[in-house]
Amino acid sequence: MTGKTFEPITMQGPVCPVPHHHTDTVVIGHGSGGTMTQDLIRNIFQSRLGNAYLEQGNDAARIAIQGSAGELAVSTDSHVVFPLFFPGGDIGRLAICGTVNDVAMLGAKPAFLTAGFILEEGLPMETLTRVIESMAAACEEAGVQIVAGDTKVVEKGKADGIFINTAGFGLIPPGRDLGGQLAQPGDVVLISGTLGDHGIAVLQARGDLGFESGIQSDAAPLNKMIAALLEAIPRVHVLRDPTRGGLATTLKEIACQSQVSIHLEEESIPIRPEVRTACDMLGFDPLYLANEGKLIVVLPEENANQALEILRQNPYGAMATRIGSVSAADPEQVLLHTPYGTTRILDMLSGEILPRIC
């Protein structure tokens, strides 16, 4: 191999292919929850359907009701996951928890849900029953009821077993004001537990990672924990669940909405060793993996310790910890401070998370 003499090489000039913007067709990255999703929403949906409620840009819309002191929180979420069952959860539990959590993030008490099902021809009735039983259990745990539903069946191959859409409704008590636009300089940032568990649990359940671990999805209804938190500390500014796009993408949204910067201490961010190892092997960043039962809390510093105590009393918040703070400088930036004394900028997830080659 080394026998050949190497002549000096005249290197080529700039080479680079023209970009492919994917504006002609929908590609998988449009569903990643990152910037491609945001562009899709802005360019296709909001430009045609936009109104004051959509522009609030939070997990749920906030709607005033005539003759009522409180307001209505409304949210909807479609659930497509493969496989349907994974360690720690299933599509049914996700469909309830995702929507319950989105409604609860505005400080509302989720009460009613609707559920729409798209079923693929050939789906075993036993599978459907298991999913519905799981939904029932999650409804009971969250204290919500499904009050309207719809079912459609499509030909084999036109869907993947079962798709579920849920919408959720809850009342926001008078005087409660929470939202991504309300983070204040001087606030602190808390997280209710470990990050990336759901993302890795689902990937692993697909069976093609070539390794196994005991990682469980964190899918959980967070409304009762949130209710306890807000009852004790009404001054919470922001609640968000870092689902698709992970902690980094969600914090970036908050930083942009509130025109602040968010500073994270890398060492304080809780990540399970097995999730960290799986990420190292696959070239993923746990800060971008989906969570389905985690809560970001942004609130004044003087309330932080009390908030942590309350969160830790709930099983879904047992690992709650303080991970960062909010500052007025460098608006729209999320900055991660490493244990090496260096800083790196966290941006939004762009498209689909892809495993690295080596």
Next chain:
Amino acid sequence: MADPTPDFLSGYRNAKLVKTVLAEIRQTVTQPWTLMEICGGQTHAIMQYGLDQLLPDEIELVHGPGCPVCVTSLELIDQALMIAQQPEVIFTSFGDMLRVPGSTADLFSIRAAGGDVRVVYAPLDAVKIAAQNPEKQVVFFAIGFETTAPANAMAVIQAEKLGLKNFSILPANVLVPPAMHAILSSPQNRIQGFLAAGHVCAVMGYWEYPSIAEKYQTPMAVTGFEPLDLVNGILETVKMLEEGRVAVENAYSRVVTFEGNKVAQQMIAKVFQPVDRNWRGIGTIPLSGYGLTETYEPFDATQRFNTGEIRTEESKICIAGQVLQGIKKPSQCPAFGTLCNPQTPLGAPMVSSEGACAAYYRYGRKSS
């Protein structure tokens, strides 16, 4: 919560130890030195941990062409896209190849248009897919440096053993030593020392490197990927430069031996032979890639499918070529972060998370 780092790595990510080595680098260095880390995985780690922010001003790191996704030629990508479009084909690839733009499309768009494009985590998974789908032609895009070559070779050997007539690979492996020759022999070369790619050396050993170091009077340190590995590799290289010594030191001895992995090398030699290869941004480098040996030619997808003539049209703005040779920093590109970002990459280095531009973008290097 306790330190989330797995035990076996905690020492190599220990901030105190890293700072100790950095202090030693600061004590050692007396003049400016330009080093190249050859491997994209190293670029990624340097950016992720912000190690470049901690080095003394005298030391400049330039990022080498060690990202297989970035250097895979447009022709090969267009061939891949053409094959992936065939209705009888299941096209399999490592994940980050899906976003790399060919002349008119990428693998994501092929998939959106109905092509069966699947991400695999290992080449043997593609063989499994072939065994499960006898009515389909399964093609694996065999990219990577010497690191992936044994697994790619293994897939071919396994397919042969199973008698699979419906499996083939698109051979695209590239080799590090010829690229080092190309960089060091270039009239524009600025590189004074190399951090050799630890995982490539884990497979190939580093017996090929002393002659390169000698020929171009450029010291090298075989370097790993954790923060402590990286600063150790830099320290070893700087020591040699300061002493005026030209040698190849192994700063990754927990993984790399001089001879490398003999079994893996034998497997590579059985399936592959060095061929000339076109590198995106560099040009054709003699004997810098792996093609299939005569015995295994039937597994060559380019022979099985009529891949035809492919024309190349390139963006005039992107400076990927200079970035991949270490002549320019990603942030010196006029398109960086504006026209070119991970979502709409102008150049391959922005596409892969191992690419230098993507690492700069992700980890917030606005300017240098």
